[in-house]
Amino acid sequence: MKSKRITAGLTAIFLGYLGIHKFVLGYNREGIIILLIHFVAFPIFFIVTCGYGSPTYGLVYLLPIIEGIIYLTKSDEEFINAYQLNKRTWF
Numbered sequence: 001m002k003s004k005r006i007t008a009g010l011t012a013i014f015l016g017y018l019g020i021h022k023f024v025l026g027y028n029r030e031g032i033i034i035l036l037i038h039f040v041a042f043p044i045f046f047i048v049t050c051g052y053g054s055p056t057y058g059l060v061y062l063l064p065i066i067e068g069i070i071y072l073t074k075s076d077e078e079f080i081n082a083y084q085l086n087k088r089t090w091f
Contacts, residue, residue, distance in 0.1 A: 005079040009071035016064020021071075022089075030089050034060075 004024055012021035019034030038060055045053045071079060082088045 003076040003080050004084065005071055005074065005076055008083070009068045012064045012068030012071060016068060017060045019064075021064065021068065025083055027087075027089050034064075 008021045008024045011024055015021070017034075017038060019031040019038070022028070022031035022034060042053075042057050042060065046057065071083070074082070
Protein backbone atom coordinates (compact mmCIF):
# COMPACT_ATOMS: atom_id res chain seq x y z
CA MET A 1 0.00 0.00 0.00
CA LYS A 2 1.38 3.38 -0.98
CA SER A 3 1.56 6.06 1.70
CA LYS A 4 -0.41 9.29 1.25
CA ARG A 5 1.62 10.90 4.03
CA ILE A 6 3.25 13.72 2.04
CA THR A 7 0.08 14.62 0.11
CA ALA A 8 -2.09 14.54 3.24
CA GLY A 9 0.48 16.48 5.28
CA LEU A 10 0.92 19.28 2.75
CA THR A 11 -2.80 19.61 2.05
CA ALA A 12 -3.44 19.72 5.80
CA ILE A 13 -0.96 22.56 6.19
CA PHE A 14 -2.02 24.61 3.17
CA LEU A 15 -5.72 23.69 2.66
CA GLY A 16 -6.58 22.12 6.00
CA TYR A 17 -9.17 24.76 6.86
CA LEU A 18 -11.23 23.30 4.00
CA GLY A 19 -10.72 19.69 5.14
CA ILE A 20 -9.03 18.67 1.90
CA HIS A 21 -6.58 16.41 3.75
CA LYS A 22 -9.49 14.37 5.07
CA PHE A 23 -10.76 13.82 1.52
CA VAL A 24 -7.24 12.80 0.43
CA LEU A 25 -7.24 10.10 3.11
CA GLY A 26 -10.75 8.94 2.15
CA TYR A 27 -12.42 10.33 5.27
CA ASN A 28 -15.31 11.97 3.45
CA ARG A 29 -17.57 12.31 6.51
CA GLU A 30 -14.85 14.12 8.46
CA GLY A 31 -14.06 16.36 5.47
CA ILE A 32 -17.73 17.35 5.21
CA ILE A 33 -17.81 18.06 8.95
CA ILE A 34 -14.86 20.46 8.58
CA LEU A 35 -16.52 22.18 5.61
CA LEU A 36 -19.77 22.59 7.57
CA ILE A 37 -17.91 24.01 10.57
CA HIS A 38 -16.02 26.43 8.33
CA PHE A 39 -18.90 27.64 6.17
CA VAL A 40 -21.97 27.20 8.42
CA ALA A 41 -21.25 26.89 12.13
CA PHE A 42 -18.56 29.55 12.53
CA PRO A 43 -20.38 32.25 10.53
CA ILE A 44 -23.50 31.66 12.62
CA PHE A 45 -21.41 31.70 15.81
CA PHE A 46 -19.73 34.93 14.64
CA ILE A 47 -23.12 36.61 14.05
CA VAL A 48 -24.67 35.38 17.31
CA THR A 49 -21.71 36.59 19.39
CA CYS A 50 -21.48 39.89 17.47
CA GLY A 51 -17.89 39.10 16.53
CA TYR A 52 -16.69 38.20 20.02
CA GLY A 53 -16.48 34.55 19.02
CA SER A 54 -14.02 35.28 16.24
CA PRO A 55 -10.90 34.17 18.17
CA THR A 56 -12.24 30.61 18.11
CA TYR A 57 -12.26 30.83 14.32
CA GLY A 58 -8.48 30.56 14.42
CA LEU A 59 -8.81 26.93 15.49
CA VAL A 60 -10.06 26.09 12.01
CA TYR A 61 -6.67 27.22 10.71
CA LEU A 62 -4.42 26.06 13.54
CA LEU A 63 -5.61 22.48 14.12
CA PRO A 64 -5.06 21.26 10.53
CA ILE A 65 -1.52 22.70 10.56
CA ILE A 66 -0.79 20.70 13.70
CA GLU A 67 -2.36 17.64 12.09
CA GLY A 68 -0.25 18.14 8.94
CA ILE A 69 2.93 18.33 11.01
CA ILE A 70 1.93 15.11 12.78
CA TYR A 71 1.41 13.42 9.40
CA LEU A 72 4.78 14.58 8.08
CA THR A 73 6.75 13.55 11.20
CA LYS A 74 5.52 9.95 11.11
CA SER A 75 7.32 7.30 9.11
CA ASP A 76 5.50 5.82 6.12
CA GLU A 77 4.88 2.61 8.05
CA GLU A 78 3.44 4.43 11.07
CA PHE A 79 1.28 6.60 8.84
CA ILE A 80 -0.09 3.69 6.82
CA ASN A 81 -0.80 1.72 9.98
CA ALA A 82 -2.51 4.58 11.81
CA TYR A 83 -4.39 6.47 9.09
CA GLN A 84 -4.86 4.10 6.17
CA LEU A 85 -5.26 0.66 7.77
CA ASN A 86 -6.71 1.47 11.20
CA LYS A 87 -8.64 4.55 9.93
CA ARG A 88 -7.63 6.88 12.77
CA THR A 89 -9.64 9.91 11.69
CA TRP A 90 -8.59 12.68 14.10
CA PHE A 91 -4.98 13.31 15.17
